[in-house]
Amino acid sequence: MVVQNVVWAVSIILMAAVVGVFVWVADGASRHVVDHAPLTAAAYRLRPWLFLILALAMVGANWRTLIELPYRAVASARVLAAPVQRVQVVGEQWDWRITPNQVKAGTPVAFHVTSRDVNHGFAIYDPSLRIVAETQAMPGFDNVLRYTFEQPGIYQVMCLEYCGLLHHVMRATITVVPR
Ligand SMILES: [Cu+2]
Structure with missing residues (x-):
């Protein structure tokens, strides 16, 4: 049961972190107005590269996992x-x-x-x-x-x-x- 206790503790910590972000935003971060156009432009410059990395990762993962299809029957006669x-x-x-x-x-x-x-x-x-x-x-x-x-x-x-x-x-x- 030790592993489950660790998983439980990690889940609680991560959930607390998410709640913390919500509280932080609700508590004032959202009152701080920022011009978002430059942020958007920077993110959009990055986006094609992130998409390319994702596409390459997916091709690699598919190649690695599907290459052995069809899988052989597990049970021998x-x-x-x-x-x-x-x-x-x-x-x-x-x-x-x-x-x-x-x-x-x-x-x-x-x-x-x-x-x-x-x-x-x-x-x-x-x-x-x-x-x-x-x-x-x-x-x-x-x-x-x-x-x-x-x-x-x-x-x-x-x-x-x-x-x-x-x-x-x-x-x-x-x-x-x-x-
Ligand atoms: Cu069940």
């Missing part, structure tokens, strides 16, 4: 043929029903994920809170997420799709026992 532990996952505001919630390491798990109300994000985090697998939980759909746990431990499930007032308490655990 051998993986698909292996024995599978089936786990049913149902998301519902604001809880998860995971049956069973204990699986073995080393054997593939097929999570059949659905929702009873709105879209949820079914995200699995390892004991050090690094995300290892994720899929959407959608009403009316059976989304199959395949994942093989290599290390035993207590894995956290957290909702990764904002789903209402108590989204942040929508958590569960999956226990992975040694093979």
Whole structure:
């Protein structure tokens, strides 16, 4: 939970900074009248260059990320043929029903994920809170997420799709026992 506390603190500080700017402007900065024509002219001289930099960055980013399309199928035939532990996952505001919630390491798990109300994000985090697998939980759909746990431990499930007032308490655990 340490990372979340840091994120929370940083968010509060940034929000306070935004509020501070609003207060500063409301409190008098806006009463100080400036001729904005020279400022506009300077900004417009800069604008084509900023646009060019942005365009080059976008071309580079697209080239780097799309060059490997179409992505190869993740699961090999051998993986698909292996024995599978089936786990049913149902998301519902604001809880998860995971049956069973204990699986073995080393054997593939097929999570059949659905929702009873709105879209949820079914995200699995390892004991050090690094995300290892994720899929959407959608009403009316059976989304199959395949994942093989290599290390035993207590894995956290957290909702990764904002789903209402108590989204942040929508958590569960999956226990992975040694093979
Ligand atoms: Cu949620």
